[in-house]
């Protein structure tokens with residue numbers, strides 16, 4: 001009833017027809033041997049893992065949840081076996097370098113894999129979610145000894161990793177972190193403090209858990225510049241237990257198979273990763289890929305919602321013996337979901353392709369250019385996709401009518417599971433501020449103009465083909481609106497410093513929709529040579545639907561960015577004691 005069919009053909013279409021993945025791989029020595037056929041086989045096997053092993057245990061795990069007893073967490077039935085299959089299949093180290101035991105495959109393939117994992121079982125996916133980011137962080141900033149001890153164990157999936165940032169008083173504002181790290185014997189530190197909401201803080205999937213912890217050294221300056229990153233394993237190298245305890249797990253709205261833990265560090269032994277007081281810089285290595293990963297959760301949920309809604313809408317008969325899929329209101333929902341999924345997949349995979357370029361391209365200029373684009377795209381992918389994922393799942397639920405509200409039909413779990421992605425890994429509000437204040441306005445709009453210039457190249461290309469010339473016009477209108485909004489903010493923010501903060505969310509959605517206009521144009525151009533083939537015609541229909549029915553939201557988003565007169569009252573509503 002609620003099943004996952006990996007959209008392999010759609011994924012291949014985006015990678016190869018739209019993004020020309022193979023020619024990109026040929027430019028990068030690390031991937032030069034990889035061809036579309038081999039990549040296709042990897043995707044096929046990944047799809048079997050997601051649909052055959054993860055999807056079948058998703059619903060039961062939601063009902064069962066995790067259990068905590070005496071500091072120990074037990075995951076739902078089937079999780080351990082699924083994790084064993086994941087490790088045995090070599091999936092853990094898919095994008096990690098072969099010299100550390102990984103498969104050395106591009107992040108582009110890993111993005112498709114992560115989309116499938118999140119679609120099939122978001123709760124389970126939380127356990128290995130940080131594995132690759134932690135691997136990169138340790139590789140870039142760890143001492144030789146830490147690398148020697150931990151990199152292979154992480155790349156193989158033998159040990160899992162957690163990220164310990166949040167404390168009761170320190171959520172979005174990490175300057176408030178209080179956990180302490182005091183120097184101890186042989187370059188080690190003693191860590192003391194409480195961390196909350198730690199995903200996978202304890203579990204029964206691996207014998208050891210490697211905790212990355214943000215803490216303050218005794219001489220640390222105040223604020224985020226005083227934070228250091230430490231590595232503290234559950235089991236120490238001599239085999240003894242570290243002084244780390246899981247004090248409980250949260251009872252929560254969704255992803256119930258994922259243990260969200262309160263962690264106590266009671267003089268726990270840890271080692272510095274990177275330089276003292278530069279912990280956030282070390283953590284940022286994890287951020288771009290971790291935030292792309294969270295955006296892919298939004299996309300995965302949307303894909304799952306749209307493919308199941310489509311099946312149900314064709315089966316359910318209401319109104320003069322017709323399947324509900326024939327009713328315009330339902331058809332509109334189905335096309336909205338389809339158009340969003342198809343556009344977002346292009347943007348997400350492009351971001352992953354740029355990350356590969358930023359990490360591995362032999363030309364330093366290409367690496368720098370790709371890195372700049374990824375910096376802009378990452379907050380959009382994280383916030384725009386997760387909002388669309390949750391709201392899209394909610395819209396899809398309506399297709400089932402009353403059955404949508406019932407657990408066994410599956411969509412209500414998707415609505416609950418998808419909500420968290422708007423909150424963790426930096427809330428969507430924080431992403432919007434990061435995009436507008438730090439990434440767009442701080443350099444006078446230079447990086448944004450570079451992105452818009454790339455999008456405009458597509459408008460030029462689409463404009464050459466009369467059958468899809470409408471996409472060129474729609475895209476140009478958006479890039480012009482993004483430039484105008486940026487110019488207005490740059491000009492006016494001196495007199496009204498709060499203005500960018502008031503409209504950051506509108507700006508992010510405006511840019512997200514602009515990127516969608518680009519993605520639809522690109523997909524339409526890739527599908528056009530095959531016009532007349534039903535599968536490709538559907539791609540053209542989805543892209544056209546997106547431009548006609550979804551893109552109009554951008555106009556009111558940009559107009560809200562410009563609405564300086566619409567002053568927000570200076571204080572929150574009255575009523576606070």
Ligand SMILES: Cc1cc2nc3c(=O)[nH]c(=O)nc-3n(C[C@H](O)[C@H](O)[C@H](O)COP(=O)(O)OP(=O)(O)OC[C@H]3O[C@@H](n4cnc5c(N)ncnc54)[C@H](O)[C@@H]3O)c2cc1C
Pocket residue numbers: 163164165166170171172173196197198199200252260420423424425426427428429430433
């Ligand atoms: C299921 C789950 C798993 C998690 N996993 C982890 C994990 O593995 N590791 C970890 O360290 N943390 C984890 N977290 C914590 C998560 O990252 C935080 O909840 C998140 O960063 C927000 O912090 P907060 O909850 O304290 O909210 P707050 O920071 O108190 O924010 C509350 C509201 O105020 C808004 N707000 C705050 N500051 C600003 C501002 N400057 N401008 C505009 N709006 C603002 C926020 O956007 C939000 O809407 C997890 C949380 C959950 C629920």
